[in-house]
Amino acid sequence: MLWDKEVNNDFIVQMAKGVLDIERFKNYLMQDYFYLLDYLDILKKLKNMCVHESLTNHLDKMINETMHETYSVHVPYMNRVGITQNEIFNCKIELVIKDYISYIKSVIEEHTMLGGVIALLQCSWGYAYVSEKAWKLYGNDEHSVYKDWFDAYSMGSYIDANQDWIDLINEMTRYLDTDQAEILCDIFVKCAQFENQFWNVL
Numbered sequence: 001m002l003w004d005k006e007v008n009n010d011f012i013v014q015m016a017k018g019v020l021d022i023e024r025f026k027n028y029l030m031q032d033y034f035y036l037l038d039y040l041d042i043l044k045k046l047k048n049m050c051v052h053e054s055l056t057n058h059l060d061k062m063i064n065e066t067m068h069e070t071y072s073v074h075v076p077y078m079n080r081v082g083i084t085q086n087e088i089f090n091c092k093i094e095l096v097i098k099d100y101i102s103y104i105k106s107v108i109e110e111h112t113m114l115g116g117v118i119a120l121l122q123c124s125w126g127y128a129y130v131s132e133k134a135w136k137l138y139g140n141d142e143h144s145v146y147k148d149w150f151d152a153y154s155m156g157s158y159i160d161a162n163q164d165w166i167d168l169i170n171e172m173t174r175y176l177d178t179d180q181a182e183i184l185c186d187i188f189v190k191c192a193q194f195e196n197q198f199w200n201v202l
């Protein structure tokens, strides 16, 4: 399965073992910071398309969750490992991040909003799966600088927000025909492939 491929990706394994080269991690944090800024924009755009209160409320929750991830997890982490403003200004965004974001945007344009919601669910559900399983399999250093990364994505509020999202999507997709369901499954898989490509280039 694609998520297990991520769990066993060299970058993730080294991070869990606490032996990853810090420069590689710094690059990841910067790349992912740019990703998260776009991800937030996409969530806000989806929210603006909403007319249903339950989905609006949920997207609000996801926006809050992602703001927390960006500004209370990523940014302090970036400061902690000594990333300078100059490094951020001069950071060249990896092609896979640009392609991944363009893909999610094109899904919203071409396959409706539901496709976009599915794409975004893959991101956060996948991170929860990968962080929890990789720590179980390879985590061995409670004091490693990378431990907080695993904790951030395994914590209760992150898992709960994902579960709410899954429940909501189950509700929204109850009456889909198989062709539509297949399109959504393909979007989910394509996003998991992008995640693997991202870990591979780091």
Ligand SMILES: Cc1ncc(CO)c(N)n1
Pocket (backbone or CB within 6 Å): 032, 035, 036, 069, 123, 124, 127, 195, 198
């Ligand atoms: C690339 C990527 N996918 C998913 C997440 C989780 O939001 C993230 N921070 N970065």
